[in-house]
Amino acid sequence: MQIAETLNEGLRREYTLTIPKADIDARVDKQLAEVSGRVAMPGFRPGKVPANLVRKMHGAALRQEALEGAVKDGVQQLLSEKALRPATQPEVELTTADQNEDIGLKVTVELLPAVEPGEIEGIALEKLTVEPNDEELDAALTRLAEQQKRFDAAAPDHAAATGDVVVCDFEGKVDGETFEGGKAEGISITLGEGRLIPGFEAQLVGAKANEQREVKVTFPADYTTKYLAGRDAVFDVLVNEVRTAVTPAIDDEFAKGLGLDDLAALREIMKDQVESELTGLTRTHMKRKLLDHLAATHDFAVPQGMVDSEFEQIWKQLADEATREADPAAAMAELEAERADYRTIAERRVRLGLLLSEIGRRAGIEVSQTEMNRLIGQEAARYPQNQQQQVVKLLRENPMAAAQLRAPLYEEKVVDHLIGLATVTERASTRAEIQAALESEEGALGGMALPSGEPMLGDDGHVHGPDCDHEHDHDHDEHAHG
Numbered sequence: 001m002q003i004a005e006t007l008n009e010g011l012r013r014e015y016t017l018t019i020p021k022a023d024i025d026a027r028v029d030k031q032l033a034e035v036s037g038r039v040a041m042p043g044f045r046p047g048k049v050p051a052n053l054v055r056k057m058h059g060a061a062l063r064q065e066a067l068e069g070a071v072k073d074g075v076q077q078l079l080s081e082k083a084l085r086p087a088t089q090p091e092v093e094l095t096t097a098d099q100n101e102d103i104g105l106k107v108t109v110e111l112l113p114a115v116e117p118g119e120i121e122g123i124a125l126e127k128l129t130v131e132p133n134d135e136e137l138d139a140a141l142t143r144l145a146e147q148q149k150r151f152d153a154a155a156p157d158h159a160a161a162t163g164d165v166v167v168c169d170f171e172g173k174v175d176g177e178t179f180e181g182g183k184a185e186g187i188s189i190t191l192g193e194g195r196l197i198p199g200f201e202a203q204l205v206g207a208k209a210n211e212q213r214e215v216k217v218t219f220p221a222d223y224t225t226k227y228l229a230g231r232d233a234v235f236d237v238l239v240n241e242v243r244t245a246v247t248p249a250i251d252d253e254f255a256k257g258l259g260l261d262d263l264a265a266l267r268e269i270m271k272d273q274v275e276s277e278l279t280g281l282t283r284t285h286m287k288r289k290l291l292d293h294l295a296a297t298h299d300f301a302v303p304q305g306m307v308d309s310e311f312e313q314i315w316k317q318l319a320d321e322a323t324r325e326a327d328p329a330a331a332m333a334e335l336e337a338e339r340a341d342y343r344t345i346a347e348r349r350v351r352l353g354l355l356l357s358e359i360g361r362r363a364g365i366e367v368s369q370t371e372m373n374r375l376i377g378q379e380a381a382r383y384p385q386n387q388q389q390q391v392v393k394l395l396r397e398n399p400m401a402a403a404q405l406r407a408p409l410y411e412e413k414v415v416d417h418l419i420g421l422a423t424v425t426e427r428a429s430t431r432a433e434i435q436a437a438l439e440s441e442e443g444a445l446g447g448m449a450l451p452s453g454e455p456m457l458g459d460d461g462h463v464h465g466p467d468c469d470h471e472h473d474h475d476h477d478e479h480a481h482g
Contacts, residue, residue, distance in 0.1 A: 086110065170236065376392055
């Protein structure tokens, strides 16, 4: 096979590969010999079909298979001979495919950069500490009580307000015609949750039990049921009942309802939880400062293919969020105005990801098999029991899926390593101060909370009604999705 470099520009390389016709023919002959022993044809004993007949029947398919194998092997040979470390899957273009000529290929590769970490020992970091005082503990107990609230039937003349539950029947129509999935009975809607089509919940505010209302909405342009997407609909709604939230008193009876002896025992448990929350908040702030330092002190070219992929993940999540706003068009317009900012964030994440990976490699940081088994078990537990075995099999056999699962833990290990080398000073702070600092930094990075943090390497269900059919996991942690 002949290899010639035609482009060497930054991290981008292009090569022409010439695979001799004789190599393809040899592959076809080898496959023909293997297939001939298995081919059955009327008038011939198994395995005794003449090669020329087998070639006439299966020659085109065998050549295609041989060609695909030769291209795959040729690209692997290129990467090996030139010691290339591709950042993304190489792009392969067949330039000559005539079966009577040598095969010509154009291979475009974007390489991983050579990363040289700067000084990583003695980085100055400030650790903001917060004591789990009574105020913090009381707030945590209040949040817990809110989570345990129940909804009781309101008085008949109670007007539904945000936070109330409205139990109703509805039937929707588009252009005066009912549609599949547009009818429901006894459905509970929590006003203000935003789980339904924009504008639906707001039109139920003020409704009372046994009241009928007409709700007019427009299905989102990206609604999963295509024939409803972007269309106006009218729903006839009958409010059966309005329920209001009742938050339990924080006392011994509340604690007993949670399986504890008394309120004192609950406070002790909640104290540990608050300490853990505050420790996590402190670490998140330290990590953000550490990554800011690394980003400011390292500048090297990054593969644009990786940046494109990271940007697409960021943009998809932000665009999904925009469709859930009261005015999706305005939200998207605002988002479009910040497109360049998010492109910058994507590049920062990729650069930091590559840097952290190299620091971890040099430090010998690894994720053990025991740790991977734990991660696989935790991931499988998120699925229904009848799917868990399939999830485990996927994660054990699919290197890409395994790498995505492994990446967050690896990143945290590298961050812990760097914090261990840093010069850390402590300062007493408050939860509000740390949260304000984090929110301010997120705003500076593009005006919205980062959808996937910093980088790591590595049918429709019939009840269409007003439900947008979107389940959104709003996770703003410090990790990226590799």
